[in-house]
Amino acid sequence: MYFCPLMDKKVRVRFAPSPTGGLHLGGVRTVLYNYLFARQHRGDFVLRIEDTDQTRYVPGAEEYIVDCLQWCGLEPDESPQKGGKYGPYRQSERKEMYKQYAEYLVKKGFAYYAFDTPEELDSMRKEFKTPEDPSPQYGHHTRIKMRNSLTIPEKEVKELMEKGTTHVIRFLMPENDEVSFTDMIRGEVKFNTHTLDDKVLLKADGMPTYHLAVVVDDHLMQITHIFRGEEWLPSTPLHLLLWERLGWKDEIPQYAHLPLILKPDGKGKLSKRDGDRLGFPVYAMQWTDPKTGEVTKGFREIGFLPEAFNNMLALLGWNDGTEKEIFSPEELVEKFSMERVHKGGAKFNFEKAKWFNHEYIKRGDSRMLLPYFKKILQEKNVQENDDRLLSIMDLIKERCTLLPDLWENSFFFFQRPTEYDKESILKKWDADKKQFFKELPAAFSAVESFTPGSLEDAFKSLAERKNLKAGGLMLPLRIILVGGKFGPPVFHIAELLGKQETLERIKIALRWEFMN
RNA sequence: GGCGGUAUCGUCUAGAGGCCUAGGACGGAGCCCUCUCACGGCUUAAACACGGGUUCGAAUCCCGUUACCGCUACCA
Secondary structure (H helix, E strand, O other), X not given: OEEOXXXXXXXXXXXXXXXOOOXXXXXXXXXXXXXXXXXXXXXXXXXXXXXXXXXXXXXXXXXXXXXXXXXXXXXXXXXXXXXXXXXXXXXXXXXXXXXXXXXXXXXXXXXXXXXOOHHHHHHHHHHHOOOOOOOOOOOOOOHHHOOEOOOOOHHHHHHHHHOOOOOEEEEOXXXXXXXXXXXXOOXXXXXXXXXXXXXXXXXXXXXXXXXXXXXXXXXXXXXXXXXXXXXXXXXXXXXXXXXXXXXXXXXXOEEEEEOOEEOOOXXXXXXXXXXXXXOOXXXXXXXXXXXXXXXXXXXXXXXXXXXXXXXXXXXXXXXXXXXXXXXXXXXXXXXXXXXXXXXXXXEOXXXXXXXXXXXXXXXXXHHHHHXXXXXXXXXXXXXXXXXXXXXXXXXXXXXXXXXXXXXXOOHHHHOOOOOOOHHHHHOOOOHHHHHHHXXXXXXXXXXXXXXXXXXXXXXXXXXXXXXXXXXXXXXXXXXXXXXOOOOOOHHHHHHHHOHHHHHHHHHHHHOOHHHO
């Protein structure tokens, strides 16, 4: 059986997270690819909450996901919050629909009731466990030995049902069928149903499992393309069969299974633990576990720009075939193609991630950075007008990798040095130099425009008159103005400090006893 | 164990039979620029997992091996 979707409908894609905690960067990448594809094809992007596991309910997780998408600039067209004509968008609110479809499958002979208790399932697994088969499945070998509507006489089943005996509905997996489909990234993928099991479709609590819910909802919501993690590849044949048994074979969506994001070291999927261990975020935004109160910082909190974050994620597994690496959101929408997504998993590289952010800060217009800068300054209780802030950023942004670096590279504009790197000054300090700095304020005052060029000229001509080398005086000036060996070119610092403050700082420094 | 997927520099990747003595980026090393730190420029080390085919010719196609990853729940 080969499944080939018809592609003449309006593109509709979806992100369907389970609201159980922080949003992993792999999840954001999945959203990104969905979003880019939708925008490129002028389609719809829907957010659907997969909250069918009541035991894993985490308060606040759904709102958190919505906030993350907003920060990333990847907002859905339809969602529980926004609504839409295919709602509700929360699976827990669609509970009744799933049951009908499950019952329909039973009626058609494509599924059956199973009354086995968890304990019975457990002992079955133990009983059939062999070295060759360490995890026996509930499938064509074992189903005949279990308590289900296939093995129990019809009359008895009816009685059990009438008594309200707890049961699940399982899919009746055909014994020997070929199931194949074309994955947009991987090409043709084949399975034989022989090795597949009778997955639970409807749980004892009446909620569907992922498998039933995803097929029913994707159909009802007219989803045309499913882009999801590679971990779903093995259950795709089940889903395909479900589409077919439910009578929707002609509407099967196109699939693409995205490669996983791996740990930077060792092996396996990247997890929050790896971030904690290696010192970088894994979640998009800060997540506070409501149970333990544990707070986990995200990319936003450590100072990533959402555009840089997206760009980095887009390139983690995709490229446009050229050597271009920096793409604006618009370029991403235009250039992205699922066929060019790399098949293999990618180890996450935090250094490279930071490089993207650095590029965005460095290349970006300071006006774009202004709100971020102002927020930091607010925390530091600094008030300043926008024009000066813009000038400061123009000067320092090339040395800022993360947003907090904006402060680390500019604090000296807002506060006078409290201590000085004495070592560096004293190494070559003498009376002549001291005299030079005593006369410098007058020389600077005499300058007609307080600009880097004229300041440098004044500085150098004074040095010449005093028979000193200007080169040896620059570092002391820097330390006098900001306290240490850091910052942008020193005359630029002076310019932004302004005449009054520059002269003041020179005079203050000269009063320190180590200068004498 | 079974099933599925993947396999190019340390990392992300380009490469869709000859353009490959394998290109770019991050990171590393070195040099230049220089008042500090950066930015920028230049140079450099570093890879086709292995074995068989197919072909005049393979990183590219096929098969096998190996390694790694994923799935194998009334979780998603």
